[in-house]
Amino acid sequence: MIYPIVAYGHPVLKTRGKDLEKGEIDLGALVDDMFETMYNANGVGLAAPQIGKSLRLFVIDTDPIEEEGEPQVKQAFINPEILEEEGEEWAFEEGCLSIPNIREDVDRKPNIRIKYFDENWEEHEKEFDGFVARVIQHEYDHIEGVLFTDHVSAFKKRILKGKLANISKGKVTADYKMLFPLKK
Template identity: 45%
Template sequence: MQLPILAYGHDILRKQCDEIDPSYPGLDKLIDNMWETMYGANGCGLAAPQVNVPVRLFVVDSKSTHDRMDEVIREDHFVREDTGIVETFINANILDESDDAWIDEEGCLSIPALTERVKRPWSITIEYFNRQFEKQTKTFYGTTARMIQHEYDHTEGVLYLDYLKPLTRKLLHGKLEKIAKGQIKAKYPMQFVK
């Protein structure tokens, strides 16, 4: 089932989310619905707080991006052995990040019609549980690492806007207000601030 995505301005998007365990009610259904919602919105990642569930859960598909990307551009965004992932992350914790950073365009399903250039570490090492609640510790690079960091931030109550310079944020204020009020629509179900 495709769930409505919370628009910028909802308090839950600024909440540090709670960890869950395998007995969390309706977990499998929630994960299925999150994948359906993400793909229905033509996204590459989605975090549970974006669908009004404040838990440490997110899904990422960097494989679709990898497969669609021009080969020359791909070399700058993916390391050779990375062909992208389709993964569920539960109770994730970033253990380490590289000193090397890079800037690339980011958008967010909760902030439709806006993209900005964001600086992030090139690689991260992250500990998490997969959908089967098997513990994983992996290192990711480039675009895959960026997508994971973006969704991980949602579980921390952080938006990509927080990485922008104050002047840039100030210039975006009017557009963000319009998004919060539902004056800028998306092509997928959204829940706006009342």
């Protein structure tokens, strides 16, 4: 099932997701639906809040990222906890399915260590670096109620204010179905 992507301005995007309990939902079906929704929108990551669910769950598939030497990771992260972020911050232009047609440089540390459950409720603790770490950090921000635009300077936020307001009103073009909080 393909869900509509929740657009900027919806309160679920600014709310910290709640932990999932084993057996609480059909996790396999939700993870499958999230991957299907993400692929339909040509994304490399999707967090549950982006489909209107305030849960600590996100999926990534970095296969479309064509960076030399970068590993390809397809994974669901349930109740994740970033344990460490290390290294010298580096800027990279990020975008978001909930904020179409806007891209801005975001500074992030290149190495992370994260603890999470997979869709089979097996616990993992792994280290990731480079673009994979960035995608994980971006999606992790979503389940914390943080958007990539929260990382840009106050000056940039003022410049983006009108564009962001238009997105929440549905005055934007996207190649996938969206849910706009202020569309009349």
